[in-house]
C-alpha cells in the first residue's frame with residue numbers, strides 16, 4: 244500500500260514521532276470462530292482482492308490447504324479435531340496477522356518505513372522499503388510474516404488497508420457467507436462480541452469469550468472463542484502472547500547505550516592521545532643501540 | 542628499500558596479508574552491521590549500494606572474515622599463552638595507560654594486554670560466527686527461539702567486538718613505530734627493546 248502519510252501512528256526504525264495530529268477511529272476485524280463453517284471463501288477473496296495466486300499444492304489428507312501461511316497466502320484456515328468430555332469438536336480458526344497494538348514485527352524491523360502502523364490500528368508492510376532481513380519474523384509473537392522466495396520481501400495480511408482507507412470492509416469480511424467475520428470500529432466489535440459470548444454461554448459454552456490479548460496491547464483482529472480459557476486448542480493460538488523478552492532486550496534500551504559506549508571509547512582514545520601524548524620510543528634506548536652498533540663496528 | 546637492515550622481522554608477508562583480509566572485512570562488517578543495529582546508522586547502507594545490497598552482502602563478508610580469522614587464530618595462538626609476567630603486566634596496566642612504562646615487567650612478543658585482546662576477540666568472533674549463521678535467513682530457517690537468542694548475541698557480541706577493535710587500533714596508533722609492523726613487517730630494534738624486551742633478546746641474542 245502506498246503511504247498515507249497523515250494517518251501514520253508508528254513507523255519502523257524511526258526515532259522521531261510520526262504524524263500525530265489526525266485521530267481516526269480504531270478499527271477491528273472480529274472472527275467468530277463459533278460461526279465459521281470452514282468454507283475458505285475468505286481465503287479465496289483474499290487472493291482475489293490482493294492479486295496473489297499461491298502455487299496449487301498437494302492434498303495432505305486434511306482440510307488445511309495450503310498447510311501454512313506464505314508470501315502468497317496471507318490467511319489460512321486451520322482445522323483441529325478436539326475430543327473433550329467424550330465429545331468430538333471440529334475447531335476452525337482463520338489464521339493471519341492479528342494487527343497488534345504493540346507489534347513485535349515493527350519493533351524488530353531495521354528498515355525505516357518498511358512497517359507502518361496506521362492510526363486506525365492496521366499494521367502494514369511497505370515492501371518498497373523492505374530489505375528482506377526477516378527480523379519481523381523474529382519479532383512476531385504469532386508467527387505471521389513470510390519472506391518471499393521470489394523477491395526476498397516480507398508479506399502478510401494488510402487488513403485490506405487499501406479498502407479500509409476508502410471505507411470498504413476487508414475482502415474476507417465481504418465474502419464470508421455466515422457473517423463469521425465482522426468489521427467495524429474496535430468498540431463496536433467488542434460490543435458485538437459481548438452479545439455473541441452471551442449467546443454461546445446460554446448454549447452451554449461456559450468458557451466462551453473474546454480473544455483480544457493484552458500482552459500485545461490488544462489486537463485489531465479478534466476472535467470469539469467457545470473455549471476462551473484454552474486458546475491453545477485452536478491450532479496453537481497462544482494464550483498470553485507478548486513480544487519475547489529476548490526481542491525486547493535486542494531492540495530496547497541496550498542499543499542506544501551500546502552506541503554511547505562506543506562513542507565513549509572513540510572519544511576517550513582521542514582525549515587520551517591529546518592529554519597523555521604518544522608513546523614514543525625513548526631517545527635513551529635509541530642512543531644505546533647506536534652505541535652498541537658503533538662498538539660492534541670497531 | 543630497507544631503511545635499516547638490522548630492523549627486526551615481526552611479521553611475514555603472509556601473516557600481514559592475512560591480517561589485512563581480516564581487518565578490511567571487519568571494517569566492512571562493522572559498517573554494514575551497524576546499519577541494522579540502530580536507525581541512527583541506517584544511512585551507512587548507502588556505502589554498500591543501498592539497504593538491500595547491504596543485507597545481502599553482510600553475511601558473505603562475514604564468511605570471508607570468519608575464514609581469515611580462523612587461519613589467523615591458529616597462526617598466533619601459541620604466541621598468546623598467558624604467563625605470570627603477563628599477569629603482573631596486567632596488574633600494572635593503569636601505569637601503562639598513564640603513559641609511564643618504567644615499572645612494567647619485561648614482555649615477550651606480546652604483552653598481557655595484547656593477549657587478553659587476542660582471546661577476547663577470539664571468543665567474540667566465535668559468538669559472531671555462530672549467531673550470524675543462526676540469523677542468516679537467506680540460507681537457514683531455524684526455530685524462532687534460537688533466532689531470537691542469536692539476534693541478541695550477534696548484536697551484543699558485535700558491539701563488544703567493535704569496541705575491542707577500536708582499542709586495538711588506538712593502541713597501534715598510540716605506540717609509535719607499531720603500525721609499520723603491519724605495513725612492511727619490521728620494527729626497529731629500539732622499539733622492540735622498549736616494548737617487548739624479552740622478544741628483543743630472543744631475536745638479537747643480547
Ligand code: HEM
Pocket residue numbers: 376567570571573574575577578579595596597598599600601602603604606607669670671673674676677678692695696699700702703
Ligand atoms: C561471521 C560471520 C557473520 C555472519 C554470517 C553474519 C550475519 C549477519 C546477519 C545475517 C545479520 C542480519 C542482517 C542481514 O541479514 O544482513 C547480521 C547483522 C549484524 N551483524 Fe553480522 N554476521 C557475521 C559477522 C559479523 C561481524 C564480524 C560483525 C562485526 C561487528 C557483525 C556485525 C553485525 C551487526 C552489528 C548486525 C546488526 C545486529 C542487529 O542489531 O540485529 N557481523 N549479521
Ligand code: SF4
Pocket residue numbers: 339340341342343345346347348349366382383384385386387388399
Ligand atoms: S501478528 Fe505479527 S505480523 Fe501481525 S502485527 Fe502482530 S507482530 Fe506484526
Ligand code: SF4
Pocket residue numbers: 255348351352353354357358368372373374375376377378379380388396397
Ligand atoms: S524483512 Fe522487511 S519488513 Fe521484515 S524486518 Fe526486515 S526490512 Fe522489515
